Amino acid sequence: MANRRTFLKQSAMALPGLTAFGRTHSLENISPNSDNSSSVAPLSGLSRLPSFHLGDETYWDAVRQLYALSNSRIYMNTGGLGPVSFPVLERFRELTTDLQTRSETGHQHIENARIPVSKFVGAKPEEIAFTRNATEGNATIASGMRLKAGDEIIIDASAHPGGAIPWLNQLKARGIVIKTFEPNAETSSEILNRISSLISPRTRVIGVSHITAPTGILLPVKQIAELAHSKDCWFHIDGAQSLGMLPINLREIGCDSFASSGHKWLGAMHGTGILFIREDRLGDILPTEIGAYSDAEYSLPSTFEYIPTARRHESGTRNAPLVNSVQNACSFLENIGLQRIRERGLELTGELRKGLERISNIEILTPKQNDIRASMLTFRSSKMTFSDLNRRLTSEHQLRLRIVTEQDLNAIRVSLHIFNTMEQVETVVNAVGEVLANP
Numbered sequence: 001m002a003n004r005r006t007f008l009k010q011s012a013m014a015l016p017g018l019t020a021f022g023r024t025h026s027l028e029n030i031s032p033n034s035d036n037s038s039s040v041a042p043l044s045g046l047s048r049l050p051s052f053h054l055g056d057e058t059y060w061d062a063v064r065q066l067y068a069l070s071n072s073r074i075y076m077n078t079g080g081l082g083p084v085s086f087p088v089l090e091r092f093r094e095l096t097t098d099l100q101t102r103s104e105t106g107h108q109h110i111e112n113a114r115i116p117v118s119k120f121v122g123a124k125p126e127e128i129a130f131t132r133n134a135t136e137g138n139a140t141i142a143s144g145m146r147l148k149a150g151d152e153i154i155i156d157a158s159a160h161p162g163g164a165i166p167w168l169n170q171l172k173a174r175g176i177v178i179k180t181f182e183p184n185a186e187t188s189s190e191i192l193n194r195i196s197s198l199i200s201p202r203t204r205v206i207g208v209s210h211i212t213a214p215t216g217i218l219l220p221v222k223q224i225a226e227l228a229h230s231k232d233c234w235f236h237i238d239g240a241q242s243l244g245m246l247p248i249n250l251r252e253i254g255c256d257s258f259a260s261s262g263h264k265w266l267g268a269m270h271g272t273g274i275l276f277i278r279e280d281r282l283g284d285i286l287p288t289e290i291g292a293y294s295d296a297e298y299s300l301p302s303t304f305e306y307i308p309t310a311r312r313h314e315s316g317t318r319n320a321p322l323v324n325s326v327q328n329a330c331s332f333l334e335n336i337g338l339q340r341i342r343e344r345g346l347e348l349t350g351e352l353r354k355g356l357e358r359i360s361n362i363e364i365l366t367p368k369q370n371d372i373r374a375s376m377l378t379f380r381s382s383k384m385t386f387s388d389l390n391r392r393l394t395s396e397h398q399l400r401l402r403i404v405t406e407q408d409l410n411a412i413r414v415s416l417h418i419f420n421t422m423e424q425v426e427t428v429v430n431a432v433g434e435v436l437a438n439p
């Protein structure tokens with residue numbers, strides 16, 4: 001443990017692109033790079049990971065060592081909440097201590113984060129607002145859309161409450177009509193056809209989960225964007241399950257808005273998120289929760305201009321170290337490589353599927369094809385209720401999975417991220433087999 005801590009302490013300082021935290025500010029200025037802190041010498045933490053070879057677990061074992069996760073249980077619920085890596089945690093602690101020592105907000109760190117974070121998702125800094133979670137971003141879009149009674153929106157039937165309730169609130173408040181489509185399909189074109197069949201002249205918005213929470217279906221967002229725009233609809237993505245799980249380029253996807261959590265696959269601190277709004281559509285979203293920092297200028301009683309960027313959706317005093325952790329988490333994952341992370345997720349879930357398929361009475365609800373699946377797999381058994389099975393897996397095998405009660409699926413979801421190992425996948429398969437053999 002001591003060795004691990006020492007290594008991690010060193011590696012915490014080694015993330016390329018991480019800025020230093022530093023000296024006293026007499027005045028808090030929130031423009032980027034205004035922090036005149038001293039620089040931390042670049043070290044070589046992540047570069048000390050062994051070189052990567054396909055099929056070799058050594059690399060991933062070393063990645064796992066970069067997390068504080070206890071070995072007393074097997075954590076496979078990143079779809080619910082992702083752990084932060086030691087380097088990100090360490091930077092958070094340092095920056096918090098530094099700011100508390102000086103009792104300053106450190107708001108310039110928020111501006112500094114906007115540039116690398118926007119790059120991480122293929123957007124411009126002006127298009128990114130930092131939020132507390134995905135729900136906040138979804139709600140900002142839903143309540144800012146200026147929808148009228150009778151306007152229709154289309155969302156996936158498996159939308160998480162954090163994606164669904166902001167629209168349901170508009171149903172209550174403004175009388176909009178919500179139509180849903182079932183995303184569980186054999187192919188992308190089937191999904192597109194289902195959405196297409198719901199579009200009417202009154203459709204204003206199409207909103208989808210990038211990856212569905214209950215069963216981990218990856219939706220064909222680029223094609224949905226084309227479809228939405230061909231019908232003059234706004235296209236919103238709830239990316240809570242995708243940010244940090246796969247490479248994302250919002251410009252290429254072509255969505256109008258995208259909301260995500262930082263505290264799942266990205267591995268930023270709890271209470272973090274981002275909201276993207278395409279710069280040329282910024283004016284279409286009426287800011288609903290604003291105040292200091294949302295303005296370009298104001299004076300009472302009647303002068304007020306929004307700041308001409310997505311930052312208008314942020315207001316008041318913020319926790320800068322939280323936002324800084326989003327930047328550091330992006331940097332951490334970039335060091336490993338998003339394409340590599342995507343492939344690792346497919347590899348781990350692929351092995352899990354193979355193992356579970358060997359057990360009788362198991363039904364796998366996640367699609368098999370790589371282009372419509374991701375790093376989560378959901379299954380159930382006809383032999384045992386999902387809650388009993390999960391209880392036994394937790395108490396007898398120390399597995400932290402997630403039950404799926406949505407849409408009465410009554411199943412269990414397994415999330416597999418970069419700190420999960422092939423050995424753990426094998427343990428899960430054996431555990432499920434053992435419990436089902438003695439229900």
Ligand SMILES: Cc1ncc(COP(=O)(O)O)c(C=O)c1O
Nearest residue numbers: 133134135160162209213240261
């Ligand atoms: C698709 C989806 N949207 C929204 C959320 C809510 O995320 P947050 O707690 O960050 O608001 C989740 C959480 O699991 C989710 O899976």
